Amino acid sequence: MVWRQANEAFGARDYQTATSLYSHAVALDPANPLYVLNRAMSNLKLANWKDAESDATAALELSTGNAVQMRKAFFRRSRARKAQGDLTGARADLEAFVAHGGKQNLADEETLLDPSATTVAFTPRVAKQAASEVKDTARMGKGAFATRTLHRGDLILAEKPLIRHSDVEQGGYEAILSAVDRLSPGALCKVLSLQRPQAGNIFIGIYRTNALPDGLCHDASRFNHSCLPNARYSWHAKTGQQRIFALTDIAAGEEICVTYLGGRNVYGSTREERRRRFLTNFSFACLCAACSLAPAALEASDARRREAAILYDRMMTHEPRVHGERVLRDAVRAIRLLREEGYAGDADDYATDAGGLCALHSDWDSAKYWAKFSYDCRCAEFGTDHEHARRAKKYCDDPRTFPQAGMYSGQKFPHRV
Numbered sequence: 280m281v282w283r284q285a286n287e288a289f290g291a292r293d294y295q296t297a298t299s300l301y302s303h304a305v306a307l308d309p310a311n312p313l314y315v316l317n318r319a320m321s322n323l324k325l326a327n328w329k330d331a332e333s334d335a336t337a338a339l340e341l342s343t344g345n346a347v348q349m350r351k352a353f354f355r356r357s358r359a360r361k362a363q364g365d366l367t368g369a370r371a372d373l374e375a376f377v378a379h380g381g382k383q384n385l386a387d388e389e390t391l392l393d394p395s396a397t398t399v400a401f402t403p404r405v406a407k408q409a410a411s412e413v414k415d416t417a418r419m420g421k422g423a424f425a426t427r428t429l430h431r432g433d434l435i436l437a438e439k440p441l442i443r444h445s446d447v448e449q450g451g452y453e454a455i456l457s458a459v460d461r462l463s464p465g466a467l468c469k470v471l472s473l474q475r476p477q478a479g480n481i482f483i484g485i486y487r488t489n490a491l492p493d494g495l496c497h498d499a500s501r502f503n504h505s506c507l508p509n510a511r512y513s514w515h516a517k518t519g520q521q522r523i524f525a526l527t528d529i530a531a532g533e534e535i536c537v538t539y540l541g542g543r544n545v546y547g548s549t550r551e552e553r554r555r556r557f558l559t560n561f562s563f564a565c566l567c568a569a570c571s572l573a574p575a576a577l578e579a580s581d582a583r584r585r586e587a588a589i590l591y592d593r594m595m596t597h598e599p600r601v602h603g604e605r606v607l608r609d610a611v612r613a614i615r616l617l618r619e620e621g622y623a624g625d626a627d628d629y630a631t632d633a634g635g636l637c638a639l640h641s642d643w644d645s646a647k648y649w650a651k652f653s654y655d656c657r658c659a660e661f662g663t664d665h666e667h668a669r670r671a672k673k674y675c676d677d678p679r680t681f682p683q684a685g686m687y688s689g690q691k692f693p694h695r696v
């Protein structure tokens with residue numbers, strides 16, 4: 280499949296993409312002479328004379344006995360050599376070209392031609408100043424780093440997936456492979472640039488290693504995971520974009536990490552539970568700061584996360600009519616625990632329930648406080664135009680729209696974070 284897209288890029292004169300895709304084709308099947316032969320041509324177009332020469336030489340070694348391929352290889356190598364000033368070598372290649380059935384008049388014309396006239400000027404695209412850049416990390420392969428100071432709620436990037444998860448989730452591996460086959464040459468190049476496992480089918484491996492819940496992205500798939508994330512994914516259904524928002528202030532040069540699992544599976548789990556979950560779901564042992572804490576700090580972190588999980592579950596089981604106080608106390612405690620832990624997301628998991636409870640008891644001021652709390656969280660974490668934020672805004676503007684609002688009255692809940 281790489282081969283077809285490489286030729287398509289070549290046909291469209293996108294020689295940079297074509298060269299890169301021919302290289303992937305060579306890596307997948309090093310014994311096929313056509314891949315290096317075509318890459319030689321693509322390298323000639325880019326004026327990569329040395330690479331073109333060695334590709335043509337490799338094609339000759341692989342093409343023994345195939346006169347058509349050999350004369351193409353001699354012809355291409357003669358151009359590469361001529362451009363590098365090796366006129367003797369170029370002439371010898373043209374003679375070999377003719378000896379393998381190449382037309383004499385083509386060889387004669389070639390001796391007069393200036394090879395640089397056959398190349399295209401390649402102007403590298405200047406990247407827009409992005410909020411993040413991909414660089415090597417110490418222990419987690421590549422990762423994304425802030426290019427400037429970022430603040431909570433800043434949009435770091437917005438990107439349409441190269442392959443949408445909804446397009447492949449039903450069809451398994453076959454669907455992934457046919458989605459790859461439909462990619463444009465440029466998109467395929469991006470997919471092939473992502474981290475890949477050592478063994479197994481390259482495309483399945485890339486998809487499994489890099490796909491986010493909503494699909495495979497080029498830039499968003501470079502963000503590493505942390506159990507203390509400073510950013511988060513947000514899927515924007517209306518535009519089909521994967522977005523990433525800053526959860527905390529982030530200094531220029533700092534690595535930006537998201538969490539790969541739903542919040543509570545991370546903020547409400549001990550390191551051992553997370554370790555097992557990540558090995559099972561993602562086949563890596565998490566090396567983030569929270570998972571690398573020294574024993575005493577780790578014990579404290581585990582205790583906070585365990586308690587946050589207990590509080591979350593307990594809030595669901597309190598009888599809302601008689602135990603309103605407890606719901607509010609638990610919400611405040613849980614949010615404080617997350618803050619102590621340095622976990623900057625998901626406080627709305629608790630605040631929304633607290634708002635609903637206050638509205639149930641007609642404590643409109645408190646309901647509004649919690650609705651506003653949730654709304655602020657969701658704007659920062661998902662974007663103001665996200666449906667989660669819009670829903671929270673409705674409660675914020677009018678707490679009477681909470682489900683079952685106004686059923687009871689008389690009790691006040693002055694608890695605040």
Ligand SMILES: C[S@@+](CC[C@H](N)C(=O)[O-])C[C@H]1O[C@@H](n2cnc3c(N)ncnc32)[C@H](O)[C@@H]1O
Nearest residue numbers: 419420421474489500501503504563565566567
């Ligand atoms: C979506 S990719 C992230 C980008 C990747 N590091 C790269 O070089 O392109 C996911 C892979 O990154 C590595 N990774 C991400 N977060 C990690 C973490 N917290 N601990 C260890 N490895 C991690 C794992 O190899 C994982 O399979």
